[in-house]
Amino acid sequence: MKPVSGTNLEQAKAHNRRVVIEMIRTQGPMTRSELARQTALTVQTISNIVGELVASRLLKAGEQRALPRGQPVTPYDIDPDGAYSIGLELERDHAAGVLTDLSGAVRARLRRPAARPGPDAALPLLADMAEELIATAGVDRSRLLGAGIAMPGRYQGEGVTSLSPVALPGWQAYPVAARLEERLGMPVLVENDASAATIGERLYGAGRGLSNFAYIWIGMGVSSGLVIDGQLYRGSQRNAGEIHHMIAVAGGKACHCGKRGCLGAYLALGAVHEHLGTADDDEEAILAALERDDPALDRWIAEAVGPLRQAIDFYELAFDPATVILGGSMPPALLARLMERLEPLHPPVDPDAVRQIPRVIAGATGKDTSLLGAAALPVFSETNPQFDVLQKPVG
Numbered sequence: 001m002k003p004v005s006g007t008n009l010e011q012a013k014a015h016n017r018r019v020v021i022e023m024i025r026t027q028g029p030m031t032r033s034e035l036a037r038q039t040a041l042t043v044q045t046i047s048n049i050v051g052e053l054v055a056s057r058l059l060k061a062g063e064q065r066a067l068p069r070g071q072p073v074t075p076y077d078i079d080p081d082g083a084y085s086i087g088l089e090l091e092r093d094h095a096a097g098v099l100t101d102l103s104g105a106v107r108a109r110l111r112r113p114a115a116r117p118g119p120d121a122a123l124p125l126l127a128d129m130a131e132e133l134i135a136t137a138g139v140d141r142s143r144l145l146g147a148g149i150a151m152p153g154r155y156q157g158e159g160v161t162s163l164s165p166v167a168l169p170g171w172q173a174y175p176v177a178a179r180l181e182e183r184l185g186m187p188v189l190v191e192n193d194a195s196a197a198t199i200g201e202r203l204y205g206a207g208r209g210l211s212n213f214a215y216i217w218i219g220m221g222v223s224s225g226l227v228i229d230g231q232l233y234r235g236s237q238r239n240a241g242e243i244h245h246m247i248a249v250a251g252g253k254a255c256h257c258g259k260r261g262c263l264g265a266y267l268a269l270g271a272v273h274e275h276l277g278t279a280d281d282d283e284e285a286i287l288a289a290l291e292r293d294d295p296a297l298d299r300w301i302a303e304a305v306g307p308l309r310q311a312i313d314f315y316e317l318a319f320d321p322a323t324v325i326l327g328g329s330m331p332p333a334l335l336a337r338l339m340e341r342l343e344p345l346h347p348p349v350d351p352d353a354v355r356q357i358p359r360v361i362a363g364a365t366g367k368d369t370s371l372l373g374a375a376a377l378p379v380f381s382e383t384n385p386q387f388d389v390l391q392k393p394v395g
């Protein structure tokens with residue numbers, strides 16, 4: 001464990017800059033005095049910070065507002081062209097990329113086929129894709145914050161993959177962040193699909209402005225992200241949230257991991273394919289089943305909804321989140337059907353509490369979810385107020 005000491009002034013300034021960006025990102029354009037009120041910083045401090053952020057083009061001045069008395073005031077907003085980010089995604093059958101601006105809007109996107117790519121094939125491909133995205137969007141390269149990449153699987157440490165054998169071959173213990181950084185010449189952050197999507201929700205989606213929420217990702221696997229006090233909780237080995245093999249049905253279905261009754265054996269898309277009798281990688285089969293309203297989907301939902309309620313119950317009781325967001329790579333129409341059948345949830349710990357938001361809400365779904373999350377990684381790293389920057393590691 002790192003010993004911690006006090007804060008130095010530079011770190012406190014960096015923290016305050018992030019607080020101001022976060023405030024405007026979640027609440028919209030604000031004047032200096034509104035910012036001072038909301039952040040409990042002095043007007044002088046806010047003026048200095050806003051001046052710096054405008055000079056570095058992360059913020060821009062909006063149209064002046066007239067007041068009944070005194071001088072007109074100027075609201076400040078995020079400058080979408082102040083910074084850009086690249087999101088990359090590597091899956092079993094393709095690589096995809098987006099270039100987003102600071103507001104999260106997609107400025108360029110592309111997709112290339114790739115058959116279970118190992119590092120030797122994938123790295124040049126991803127580097128080419130990043131160059132093409134920059135060229136297509138026509139943005140100023142010096143304004144790129146970096147690239148984020150979402151990959152299926154677990155991680156051993158800082159950007160070193162430890163993928164399960166069922167995912168992508170050749171990536172065991174591969175330092176993907178460092179190698180990609182050498183090729184791209186910009187900072188690279190790596191997360192698994194669920195963590196990237198959780199950060200995407202926190203910055204631009206259903207988790208915007210929420211400091212504490214749980215996110216459950218449903219795709220080929222089931223995993224989750226947990227935001228605690230504004231930070232993604234990673235765990236001691238960066239494997240927090242691997243809930244696929246959490247036992248949800250005692251003595252239930254046999255799972256390939258050797259246990260019985262794992263959550264993922266009921267909830268993941270593989271279980272949908274079992275009910276449909278279709279192959280695991282046949283995405284079209286699920287869309288076609290939705291189209292013809294196949295009763296097999298209802299049988300899947302009837303079996304999946306209990307284990308899902310149990311996972312939600314666990315997160316609510318253990319972490320007291322503001323809400324639980326459901327998302328992932330499943331087709332949006334399928335998630336919507338699953339959510340229609342979610343009630344009755346298990347009784348909450350405090351049934352009389354007045355809730356600001358529902359206990360469970362839908363996040364982004366579909367093919368872009370982790371890709372947009374990947375693009376959010378460098379922005380999050382640059383602009384999210386971090387409590388740990390206030391604690392200076394000793395030595």
Ligand SMILES: [Zn+2]
Pocket residue numbers: 244245255256257258259262
């Ligand atoms: Zn299992």
